[in-house]
Amino acid sequence: MNIGVTGASGFIGRHIVDLLLTSGYNIKILRRKDSRVPKIQDSKKIKVVYGDYSNPDLLKDFVSELDYLIHCGGVIKAVSKEDFIKGNFISTRNLVDAINKHNKTLKRFIFLSSQSAQGPSIGKNNLRKEDDPPEPVSWYGKSKLMAENYIINHLEVPYTIFRPSSVYGEGDRETARFFKYAKAGLFPIPAGEKYINLIYVKDLTDIIVKSLQQEVAEYKIYFVADGINYSLSEIAEFLKNLLKKKYFIKLNIPLTFMTPVFSITELFSRLTKKATMLNMDKLKELREKYWLGSTEKIEKELGFKPQYDVFRGFPVVYKWYKENQWF
Secondary structure (H helix, E strand, O other): OEEEEEOOOOHHHHHHHHHHHHOOOEEEEEEOOOOOOOOOOOOOOEEEEEOOOOOHHHHHHHHOOOOEEEEOOOOOOOOOHHHHHHHHHHHHHHHHHHHHHHOOOOOEEEEEOOHHHHOOOOEOOEOEOOOOOOOOOOHHHHHHHHHHHHHHHHOOOOEEEEEEOEEEOOOOHHHHHHHHHHHOOEEEEEOOOOEEOEEEHHHHHHHHHHHOOOHHHOOEEEEEOOOOOEEHHHHHHHHHHHOOOOOOEEEEEOHHHHHHHHHHHHHHHHHHOOOOOOOHHHHHHHOOOEEOEOOHHHHHHHOOOOOOOHHHHHHHHHHHHHHOOOO
16 A cells, blocks of 8 residues: 655654554655755655645646645745745645646545644633634634645545644754753643643654544544643643752743744744744733643544653653653
């Protein structure tokens, strides 16, 4: 069985490729020449197609003879809204068009979207559901939603769309940053209590790969999280205990302070053409108090039972960071 994977050099993509390899699948990856795919380049079960989404001939080569395609390529940070649209929507549009033209026998197209595409919830007890009208607040979320809509309206083969919450796990640099702060005795969070969902990367990749063989998942959208609504204060307290910090400061940063700081970092990002997570688009998401979604649908239809919550997952990830000398 041949499975295509985009974004194989990224955090989630690497875990998907690792799982597919251990499951015995043949893999074809779309890879930029300047990207890195550690530890898998020499596998005989992997074929690499070099290039990007703007080349029709390359996309023809990539999608041809695939049985399934897992599209987790995209951008989570960008210099401008145009870059978000290019990285998340236009790339997906070109891929969909290539499938329609060159591989109408594809059994399933899996799209890794984001919780940001559906938007925040209005309260702790009002969890977002997949059929609620989407209300993204950032251009990241809007670009992911644009990609979703193009798939739904134009793709001529079955699809499944996953909207994961914030993802953590081995190899994730964003989570590593919070661990570094915590090791220094700090945990910076926006002022005012915030509530979020999380998902361990191996639980996410496991359900993605399992869904390939589940027909019930065709033409569906699923929110993915471990089912627990965490407060940032709760996470900070757990990190304090995990890292055995006697002195630990939860640094509540007012939004009035974050606005000029993010404005400056965004300006610097535009001048240097280097994307940063500390931008005004991300600030729109940080302003929201509740990023919570319901996992009822994925549990009922796909039998999703995550094996890790934060209290089990964070120690595993922290151990990996230490063993791989990230700190």
